[in-house]
Amino acid sequence: MASPLAGLPDELAGHQVSQGASSLVLPNGPRYPRIVQAWLWLKKPTWFLDRCSRAYGDVFTMRLPMGINMVHIARPELVKAVFGGDNDVLRAGEANATILEPLVGPHSVLVLDGPEHLRQRKLILPAFHGDRMRAWEASVREITRAEIARWPVGQPFALRPSMQSITLDVIVRVVFGVDGSARGDELRRRIRTLTAIGRNPFLLFATRDRRLGPHAPWARFIRARDALYAALTEEIRQRRHAPDLEQRSDVLSQLLLARDDEGRTMTDDEVRDELVTLLFAGHETTATSLAWAFDLLLHDPRALGRLVAELDSGASEYLDATITETLRVRPVIAVVDRHVRQAVRIGGHAIPAGVIACPNIYLAQRRADHYQDPAAFRPDRFVGQAPPAFGWFPFGGGIRRCLGASFATFEMRIVLPEVLHAVTLRPASPRPARIRREAVTFVPHDGARCVVTGITDQRIAATDFADHPPA
Numbered sequence: 396m397a398s399p400l401a402g403l404p405d406e407l408a409g410h411q412v413s414q415g416a417s418s419l420v421l422p423n424g425p426r427y428p429r430i431v432q433a434w435l436w437l438k439k440p441t442w443f444l445d446r447c448s449r450a451y452g453d454v455f456t457m458r459l460p461m462g463i464n465m466v467h468i469a470r471p472e473l474v475k476a477v478f479g480g481d482n483d484v485l486r487a488g489e490a491n492a493t494i495l496e497p498l499v500g501p502h503s504v505l506v507l508d509g510p511e512h513l514r515q516r517k518l519i520l521p522a523f524h525g526d527r528m529r530a531w532e533a534s535v536r537e538i539t540r541a542e543i544a545r546w547p548v549g550q551p552f553a554l555r556p557s558m559q560s561i562t563l564d565v566i567v568r569v570v571f572g573v574d575g576s577a578r579g580d581e582l583r584r585r586i587r588t589l590t591a592i593g594r595n596p597f598l599l600f601a602t603r604d605r606r607l608g609p610h611a612p613w614a615r616f617i618r619a620r621d622a623l624y625a626a627l628t629e630e631i632r633q634r635r636h637a638p639d640l641e642q643r644s645d646v647l648s649q650l651l652l653a654r655d656d657e658g659r660t661m662t663d664d665e666v667r668d669e670l671v672t673l674l675f676a677g678h679e680t681t682a683t684s685l686a687w688a689f690d691l692l693l694h695d696p697r698a699l700g701r702l703v704a705e706l707d708s709g710a711s712e713y714l715d716a717t718i719t720e721t722l723r724v725r726p727v728i729a730v731v732d733r734h735v736r737q738a739v740r741i742g743g744h745a746i747p748a749g750v751i752a753c754p755n756i757y758l759a760q761r762r763a764d765h766y767q768d769p770a771a772f773r774p775d776r777f778v779g780q781a782p783p784a785f786g787w788f789p790f791g792g793g794i795r796r797c798l799g800a801s802f803a804t805f806e807m808r809i810v811l812p813e814v815l816h817a818v819t820l821r822p823a824s825p826r827p828a829r830i831r832r833e834a835v836t837f838v839p840h841d842g843a844r845c846v847v848t849g850i851t852d853q854r855i856a857a858t859d860f861a862d863h864p865p866a
């Protein structure tokens with residue numbers, strides 16, 4: 396039988412502790428009532444995290460309603476230990492399922508643990524192989540240019556919704572394999588409806604009681620989700636019989652062809668749940684990271700100038716450094732969750748079963764011992780310099796590391812230069828956007844507002860802008 400203190404290497408063990416989970420003591424943390432901590436975590440997340448980190452150090456406990464205890468971990472060695480720990484003891488699927496399962500379904504790679512999780516991961520991963528992604532490049536460029544052509548000239552507009560439109564089109568086109576047809580429009584409409592409801596953080600903690608009536612957020616959410624499920628199931632059924640299935644490069648077709656170690660394919664429900672997972676794990680995260688990159692760049696003319704000059708010369712080192720630095724200083728997902736099944740030691744702390752261990756991306760990536768002037772946006776710090784191990788993990792880690800990390804980076808490496816090549820932009824406000832929470836993500840409070848001041852891509856100037864005069 397596994398030790399109740401299993402899951403982490405011995406060198407991280409503190410004092411011998413009693414093995415009865417109830418006798419273990421949680422790391423220190425704020426003493427406000429749980430409801431106040433929940434409010435701060437939802438409404439003032441960065442202020443709350445910064446404050447806790449100053450007051451309690453690298454490991455602290457946040458106490459939330461319904462007996463939820465989150466142990467935040469911001470020291471790289473401990474983060475490494477959690478990511479490398481025993482996955483039967485530190486369960487990501489279980490932790491994710493609490494909030495995400497109603498959306499992504501029971502077969503989603505996000506909510507599974509153990510062998511079922513590994514099976515789904517192995518079935519999905521090959522669809523994001525570098526060679527396959529290269530086939531999507533032209534589509535991503537085309538989608539980006541079409542979106543730029545809709546931007547108003549000389550008037551402030553928010554970049555984030557526009558980036559969401561790009562990444563949504565990319566998912567529909569290259570993940571679902573549906574192009575600009577009526578079916579594509581229907582999918583986009585259903586996704587937008589569901590996303591708009593899911594943005595309401597009320598859904599995170601509110602009762603999921605349908606008795607609140609058909610207009611309650613939860614009931615509306617279920618209706619919108621089922622409508623999307625139905626559209627995806629129809630797409631899956633048709634695609635199974637597509638004559639060109641084997642030649643297609645989209646992810647859905649790859650998922651239908653994939654076979655596990657026993658030669659089994661995925662069922663329709665499994666494929667549907669993975670499509671919903673890729674959609675919701677991949678579209679807003681990438682769009683928001685792009686919006687942050689523009690917000691930071693436009694407020695830093697020196698970095699912007701250097702990036703544009705390097706792109707013009709055909710180099711991409713500064714582009715990569717800019718993406719790395721954006722993901723560091725503005726991580727879209729601030730923490731990843733592992734449900735602790737048996738008591739574990741983390742550093743000097745004995746963590747009881749039942750809590751959620753949270754490697755804290757936001758805090759670990761702002762450590763003054765790793766980064767000079769840690770809150771500042773400085774892409775130069777990553778020029779010729781890799782990020783420190785476990786001091787940079789915007790995509791999580793271990794066997795749960797983001798399945799779409801290279802896809803997200805691939806998209807950002809195309810969209811950023813396309814935009815900077817096509818138009819000149821200035822920020823709509825003098826200061827960078829504040830970080831605001833939206834559901835589980837950290838987003839720019841004003842959507843990253845900017846103004847198009849000039850059109851530098853003559854193809855867009857000659858055709859598209861003329862066809863779509865500014866709103």
Ligand code: HEM
Nearest residue numbers: 505673676677680681684731790791792795797798799803
């Ligand atoms: C900048 C964009 C993105 C960020 C910051 C991001 C971040 C993350 C993080 C923090 C996790 C949790 C990892 C953990 O628990 O250790 C995750 C998981 C995941 N992400 Fe992403 N992600 C991004 C884009 C994408 C894209 C484009 C896709 C696919 C189209 C995707 C698919 C997934 C999936 C399937 C998982 C679950 C992996 C598992 O549980 O095994 N993500 N992502």
